[in-house]
Amino acid sequence: MYNYKLSLEYAQQQDQEDPLNSYRSQFHLPKDNLGNPLIYMTGNSLGLQPKTTKTAVNQELEDWANLGVEGHFEAKNPWLPYHEFLTESMAHVVGAKPIEVIVMNTLTANLHFMMVSFYQPTKERYKILIESDAFPSDKYAVESQLRHHGYDDKDGVVLWKPRPGEDLLRYEDLETILEEQGDQIALIMIGGINYYTGQFFDLKRITNLGHKSGCKVGFDCAHGAGNVALNLHDSGADFAVWCTYKYLNAGPGSLAGCFVHERHANNKALNRFTGWWSHNKKTRFNMRGEFDQLPGAEGWQLSNPPILSMAAIKASLDIFSKVGIENLVNKSKKLTAYFEYLLKQLGDDTISIITPSNPDERGCQLSIQVKNADKVLHDKLTKTGVISDWREPDVIRCAPVPLYNSFEDVYRLVEKLKGILNE
CATH class of the missing domain: 3.90.1150.10 (Aspartate Aminotransferase, domain 1)
Structure with missing residues (x-):
């Protein structure tokens, strides 16, 4: 080529x-x-700092110093709706609609919040399928979810493994697993790009296979967001999570992203953990009303977001929007x-x-x-x-x-x- x-x-x-x-x-x-x-080749672990980050963070520090609580409304970038400033550009990065994307929490926390909603075990269908060499935190998270629901954390995990002598995973083997155990698997949760081999999976193909077997499907896209064209909406996945400190260059331990497909946007029957930032914005500060859930991915928020971290994310996303x-x-x-x-x-x-x-x-x-x-x-x-x-x-x-x-x-x-x- x-x-x-x-x-x-x-x-x-x-x-x-x-x-x-x-x-x-x-x-x-x-x-x-x-x-x-130096020759820096570890953006897959921690992305480099954009030169605009310091200015972006300092802007919020100055507004906090000068405005105090009024910064929620009067800051150059008002804090109250700050997460909304990130939505459209982040949605474009991961190939989603704005209603499907939210920046919140951290990566594994978001994975747990998604499993609260999309891991719906029954006596017959309770297993979780992951790749055999998944990133450790994914493995720990799914095992703890199994224990939380009263299942054995070894019996409940189904591993998609490479063939002997090979490093990469084959879709034919995934198909075989689903043919044999699909009626026992409640959730497929795969790393969109495997952290070790660098294999980028066909998200749409996996989603279609999972849905055909009656499974919910989610992806950890920590190594995909800002690196490849994820096309999350078109993949049809139920959910996805990712961090922002690798290819998205938002700083160590920065906030993470979350995708929930729009077909779930108005499903208030989905089990979830809630907080006041997932409540209707128009009545949020009435304080004593009954919970009124926001539609879309915003409806999975819990707390008001840390602005300093979001400022760093915004600085990076501004570059992605230009490129x-x-x-x-x-x-x-x-x-x-x-x-x-x-x-x-x-x-x-x-x-x-x-x-x-x-x-x-x-x-x-x-x-x-x-x-x-x-x-x-x-x-x-x-x-x-x-x-x-x-x-x-x-x-x-x-x-x-x-x-x-x-x-x-x-x-x-x-x-x-x-x-x-x-x-």
């Missing part, structure tokens, strides 16, 4: 021709002790394919990439296995000025994020790796 070349000059030329190249300068790049930029998720995905595919091309020049006897080779089945992350290597290799790579991510037992995860990583970044990374291997 691309006619890549093996030279620094080629990489630099690609950066010059990249229509998104200017966005790199809008982020703070980590530097070494001499002030040289467009479609343009980001286009660059990501080209940049990641270039990274893959360079790694393959090291030889199949040295490097194995467990992430799918099909660009439509991955985001920007490549999970790399270096044969006969251990964490010592990763430590050496770190000392050369590369910030990457080691995952046991033998994977280095690297994510060239299209907003701030360059073709030169991936070229220099592979050159450093080659130098270590040739020692």
Whole structure:
């Protein structure tokens, strides 16, 4: 698809021709002790800080200092409806309608709140299906939900596993599980992109399979939001959750996002935990009236939101709105394919990439296995000025994020790796 070349000059030329190249300068790049930029490849763990974030947060601090409680109405960005300033741009990032999206809480908290509504176990149908190597917090959450409802947390979990000797999951095996156990499974809860392999699942295909078997379907899109075109509305999923501190660059531990499909928007019969921020905005401050639930994803809110965190999210989403998720995905595919091309020049006897080779089945992350290597290799790579991510037992995860990583970044990374291997 691309006619890549093996030279620094080629990489630099690609950066010059990249229509998104200017966005790199809008982020703070980590530097070494001499002030040289490090090669940062861990946006899949914590995204870099936009330079506009400090201004956005300081605006709220100034309004708090100058206005006190009146900031809820008189701040430059009034606090009372602040979450609404994020809705439309976040909906576009994840491919949803505004009524389907809300920014609230944190990732695993949102997952629990969604399972309160969409995990509806019965004596015959109580199991939860997850991928065998799901992110640990997802596994812990579903196990605790099973215990909460009085079920065994091992018997109640159904694992979708790779075949022996393989790393990636096959849809045929999911189909077999549902044919054999579908009438016992209440909920399918899959990571939209697997954190370890980088495999991007076909959300619509999984949803259709789950619904056909009578299961509710949800996704943890922590590694997908801001990275790939999730198209959550079109997927038909019942719900999805994601964080904002990875590809969405909103800061460590920042608030998370939540999607609830619009077909559930006005279903007040759905069990849920509620709070005053899920109550009708027009009567919320009457204080003594009966609960009147908001429609859509807003109806799952509990408390008034932390404005300082939302200010950081807003600063980042403003960048996404200017760039467009479609343009980001286009660059990501080209940049990641270039990274893959360079790694393959090291030889199949040295490097194995467990992430799918099909660009439509991955985001920007490549999970790399270096044969006969251990964490010592990763430590050496770190000392050369590369910030990457080691995952046991033998994977280095690297994510060239299209907003701030360059073709030169991936070229220099592979050159450093080659130098270590040739020692």
